[in-house]
Amino acid sequence: MAGSGPRVAVLKTYKLYVGGKFPRSESGRVYEVTDVEGNWLATAPRASRKDARDAVVAARKAFGGWSGATAYNRGQVLYRVAEMLEGRRDQFVREVADAEGLSGARAAGVVDATIDRWVWYAGWTDKIAQVTGGANPVAGPYFNLSSPEPTGVVAVLAPQESSFLGLVSVLAPVIATGNTAVVVASERAPLPALSLAEVLATSDVPGGVVNVLSGGTAEIAAPLAAHQDVNAIDLAGADERLAKELEVAAADNLKRVLRPQPVDYFATPGTDRMTAFLETKTVWHPTGSLGASGSSY
Template sequence: MSDRLSVFKTYKLFVGGKFPRSESGRVYEVTDSKGNWLANAPLSSRKDGRDAVVAARKAFGGWSGATAYNRGQILYRVAEMLEGRRDQFVAEVADAEGLSKSKAAAQVDAAIDRWVWYAGWTDKIAQIAGGTNPVAGPFFNVSSPEPTGVVAVVAPQESSLLGLVSVIAPVIAGGSTVVVVASEKAPLPALSLGEVLATSDVPGGVVNILSGKASEIFPALAAHQDVNALDLAGADAELAKALEIAAADNLKRVVRPQAVDWSADPGTKRLMAFQETKTVWHPTGSLGAGGSSY
């Protein structure tokens, strides 16, 4: 009989590519579907949220300026690393959602496949969201999509990994950065995902993962002047209404909560939700002495 003590996993936040504890020092107990203790998770504060926004804003320039091909490579690398830790995530999702091992495995496999799916979309966004526009005059008028900026997300509450990936991946595939508040009752797969992202070539600050109460953390994010958009996937109706009101102060884009089958084809709705359209006019024909023709 072994006399070793159990080595329990310490779960931490993922902010700016690092793993801090909550600045408040608080934690809360996470239990499985039967009420059995699984771990203590950090109980994030509003200060943690502000720190995450600073990290996301700092990372935005480099991430949005990377080539679409490079972003696709990095998202694919996330899928590779997640595949390598598949057994760990199957166990965590099974505990988090009260699923059998086979059903949890299906959820994890779908989450891995979703990273691959979005990796393939990074260099195709401009093809479906951009184009040339007919104008009355000797001009080229070209519209192209550009990332919105910093996006704050309330993760789905019931789908601890697949739903989480389904709201993070489209944001970063399009060149924006994200601050996500994980499922309050099932945060452990999200916090473990931070460990995967840290070893997957994702620059620090591109994805920031907080655990705790969305009702405590998110109002400050919704009102934050350096947050450009919100995805309220996991917010209830009352919280979503308050967050939309706060978001109106600097005209944030808002994706409202709605019933979603996270296992279904995600389409491009979330991918396009966090793109802005830039339009450029350029004269055609001769520009006069020393000019060029186009």
Template sequence: MSDDRIGVRKTYKLAIGGAFPRSESGRTYVVRAADGGFLANAARASRKDVRDAVVAARKAQVGWAAATAYNRGQVVYRIAEMLEDRRAQFVEAVEAGEGVDARAAGALVDAAVDRLVWYAGWADKVAQVAGSSNPVAGPYFNFSLPEPTGVVGIAAPQESSLLGLVSVVAPAIVTGNATVVVASELRPLPGVTLAEVLATSDLPGGVVNLLTGSLVEVGPVLAAHRDVDALDLCGVPAELVTELEQLAAGSVKRVLRPPAAALDWRERPTPHRMLAFVETKTVWHPVGV
């Protein structure tokens, strides 16, 4: 191969319903490396892409929630396997996008794989921690069980393009939610590549829909969308949070506010994020004879 070969400039696409469409608007934007050099083009999602993504998520959510917890755990573990397979590609992407050295990027990718394995283990255990058998004054069993909230809109962290993204998406899907994720605006590429991993890892199409583009543009549409049940504002800049919370209030969504201080995503997680997007259902059942 000669040295003057022309480089292939990739244009990344969106991930909606298990497919990889361009933005309905046809727009793209340039993604730059941490050092300012050209990396690739990414699709710039419009409000209609948000609409399509929510339709796909709604369609996928029922079946995903109906899968057994054990099965969901296996699928999330499978994502970890597939991510591990493509480790080199992700290390390169994180290195270029986040401006860290290869060693640090490798640690971030490893942490992302471990994070998936950690949440995969939680799939069939979360009901034991968050659920309960309640003592009642009568001949009844009384159980409380966590059930998925439904469709969750997620603004992924802006800085941590892979580990941060995995750390907010995995806890939402492992309990049976479907998600519409807006990737980091300036560092969207590891996210789109992750969507390619998801498409080949048994995860039903539509459980994770990934949009790239301007959060200022698509955030309000997602927040106001009546068919979105919950909102994770993790990656939303402070000046936009109040507006999105007000829009979300129109349809009484659950809202997880962004952390007060910047998080170090390498820290050991807690079940907090999983439990933010479950609803407790309590059932009474006659004891019988």
């Protein structure tokens, strides 16, 4: 009879997030996640190379629709994510406090900064084109216009120590500009990233736009860096040795590579992480001949 005895604790089951769904690791492997003092927090899935390849397929499938959406629409979708993060603020405060060994007050400050950061990037979706694009002066009777376009599928190695604010600081600029992402969560503290995936799944972000994998950073990153259908990689969560190895693998298909660098994630970000994964399309059009077709390079 309900209420007749002590409750059985319902422990949360964390899963990967691939293509808008929550699969267990293809290999069936898991690993224990502990707090900074070594106390058990949860069991997280340990993604395999097959999981990484599945995530790339999902990201590629979602790229056309996401990159083809209007910048205004992307901004609205991302703002909705911020609304939902606000609604689950207490959960993220607990997870960040456990993951990073912070007091409740400091963890709350991190979560508030993270939600603000998401809103900040949501506001840039329909403004970055004006900053990075424009009309170019040319010697001839032509209009010459440059505009930014997303690079494609971006592998994102989330920072190891900043499990939530750092994660959002490297993920949000990638998808705000129309790319899709395969995220490798912090190996030691993956729970905020896996919970963020639950928020994305119940928001308006289409499945496959963001895919979240947990497990060994080096193990997951290696197939992503070498994958021919990954267009770029952010090495924020790689140490110096791993970063060099991944750069070599990424060179095989000329991936854009953003190297790891010291970052104060609490500082107001510039536009560097948005422009890092943008291409520039330049269009020529004859002046005074609106019916003529232009050419682009």
